[in-house]
Amino acid sequence: MxxxxxxxxxxxxxxxxxxxxxxxxxxxxxxxxxxxxxxxxxxxxxxxxxxxxxxxxxxxxxxxxxxxxxxxxxxxxxxxxxxxxxxxxxxxxxxxxxxxxxxxTDVPGVIEALRERGVTSVREVLLVGVGATASSALAAAAAMDASRVWALARDPARAQDLHRLAAELGVDLRVVAWDDAVAGLPAGVDLAVSTVPDEAAAPVAAEVARRAEVVFDALYDPWPTRLAEAAGRAGRVVVGGLDLLVHxxxxxxxxxxxxxxxxxxxxxxxxxxxxxxxxx
Known part of the structure; x- marks a missing residue:
């Protein structure tokens, strides 16, 4: 042989x-x-x-x-x-x-990437995007005890899968249209997870960084993203896409x-x- x-x-x-x-x-x-x-x-x-x-x-x-x-x-x-x-x-x-x-392995990968930075539990979470990666982030957040999640969507009609998942997990999901980002989002959250391209997140980067204690950008190339840079300037804990990819x-x-x-x-x-x- x-x-x-x-x-x-x-x-x-x-x-x-x-x-x-x-x-x-x-x-x-x-x-x-x-x-x-x-x-x-x-x-x-x-x-x-x-x-x-x-x-x-x-x-x-x-x-x-x-x-x-x-x-x-x-x-x-x-x-x-x-x-x-x-x-x-x-x-x-x-x-x-x-x-x-x-x-x-995306769901446990998110959990492990956050745990590596000392984040083991969250209550309120902000998702930037409503696609497949956002679904994994929502499931990870629920496993970390999140009870309320906001999702920022360019097209709220695309959030049906996220609504279904939130209902199954018992999580209060509130979808906010991109144009209503400033008025529709909470003043503060434990964690923000961005699952959209760098260019898409750029217009809301400062607002997201201002409101979240921990900012997790699922991208790894290019790095740092504009959201990661905004989070760094705001003194937030920053978790990147390479952390997720490795785990x-x-x-x-x-x-x-x-x-x-x-x-x-x-x-x-x-x-x-x-x-x-x-x-x-």
Whole structure:
């Protein structure tokens, strides 16, 4: 048997995918763990996803999914585990025994990223955006005892999934239109989580930073975002997208490989180096 036949394979899928740091993080973990595994990136859109999944052989152990596939993959899974079922978004597909199990490491990744900065409980939370990542942030906030969440939406009509999730979690959700940001938002919250592009968040960055004790921007490139800069000037605790990416990727490595001592620090260092290289 050739040595390469022992190699297990994993990958990240999405469109666009060229920006993804997932290969850097997962490969760093494999090297530290002494695993001769491969982790690649593939440009796959919603239309091409079914054929890609059907083409995988027995050497594959897992997939990381980014936009626009987190919801599109759900009907293609044999099983959808918590918390992916709850939030309606799968960012991880585990492959074993010919079955596909969809799960979500974004939710526990948010919790771990905040815990790393000393944040273990929140009561009132502000979400900037109402998409799939906002759903994961809402579920994480609920798990950290949040009872009331405001969501700032460019199009409040797109918040139906967030309303459904809030009702299931028993969280009081109040959606505020972007144009009403100043008047419609609370004077202060424990945590603000932005899930929108840097340019989109820029007009409300100062208001969000002024109102939140902790500011979590889910972006990691470009960094710092304008929201992160505003939060820093306001003296807030700032949590970034790389923090989330590292923790959700560490959970993926654990689930895909079965290893338990995941080298989080090594993964973070690899991600930071890659971002420095991108910045020139």
């Amino acid at each position: 050739r040595p390469e036949e022992h190699v297990r394979r994993c990958a990240v899928l999405g469109s666009p995918i060229g920006h993804s740091l997932s290969p850097v993080l997962h490969r760093a973990a494999y090297a530290e763990l002494g695993l001769p595994w491969r982790y690649d990136a593939f440009e796959v859109d919603e239309e091409g996803l079914p054929a890609f999944l059907e083409g995988l052989d027995a050497s594959w152990r897992g997939l990381s999914l980014t936009m626009p596939l987190k919801r599109a993959v759900i009907p293609l899974c044999d099983e959808v585990a918590e918390p992916a079922r709850l939030v309606g978004a799968v960012n991880t597909v585990l492959l074993a025994g010919g079955r596909r199990t969809g799960t979500n 959700q990727a560490a959970l993926q490595v654990e689930q895909m490989t079965g290893k338990t001592s995941i080298p989080v620090a090594t993964m973070r260092a690899a991600g930071e180096e890659a971002l420095r290289d991108r910045a020139g």
